[in-house]
Amino acid sequence: MTSFDVTDRPWHEHLVLTVTGEVDLDTAPALRTALHGAIAAAPAGIIVDVGGLTFIDASGLNALAVAANRSAHLPGRLKLAAPPPRLDALLKVTGLSDHLPVHPTYPLRPV
Numbered sequence: 001m002t003s004f005d006v007t008d009r010p011w012h013e014h015l016v017l018t019v020t021g022e023v024d025l026d027t028a029p030a031l032r033t034a035l036h037g038a039i040a041a042a043p044a045g046i047i048v049d050v051g052g053l054t055f056i057d058a059s060g061l062n063a064l065a066v067a068a069n070r071s072a073h074l075p076g077r078l079k080l081a082a083p084p085p086r087l088d089a090l091l092k093v094t095g096l097s098d099h100l101p102v103h104p105t106y107p108l109r110p111v
Contacts, residue, residue, distance in 0.1 A: 002026050003054075006034045013044035014076060016106075020052030023060030031060060035067035035078075045076020049106045050083050061094060068100040081106035 004021035015038050023031050038046045048064070050056075064080070071078040079101040083091065091097040 004030065006031055008034065008038060010043075011047065014047050015041060015043040015045075016047045016049055018049045018052065020054075022055040023053065023063070024055065024057045025059050028057075028059035028063050032063040032066070035063060036070070039067065039071050039074070039078075043074070043076075045074055046071060046078045047081050047106065048078065049081045050087060051081070051106060053084055053087055056087055056090070061090060061096060064100065065096055068096070077101065079103060 002022045002024060004019075004023065004027035006017055006019045008015055008017050010016070017034055017038055019031060019034075021027070035046075035048070046067075048067075068078050080091070081103045082105055083102060088097075088102065091100070091102060
């Protein structure tokens, strides 16, 4: 069984989703549900802390891309924080980092 967890909590006027474990074909629907729920709550912005991710496949990247598009109307948009090196490389190779702000640390620090 794949190890995966996503939790949410408020941080200032934002909502933080902390994602840990592996995001694959089996767990991507749970990530997608959490992201869509966060967007529906319409906070000032959404921070997705991915520092605890150990694996992500195309279905997980798709969930992030769709959420980034759907959250474009939010004042603070959706931001990724603390991506592991492999995820950071995937974001750059796929061009997703051009559409999804990525911060190297969490809590967020200016980049």
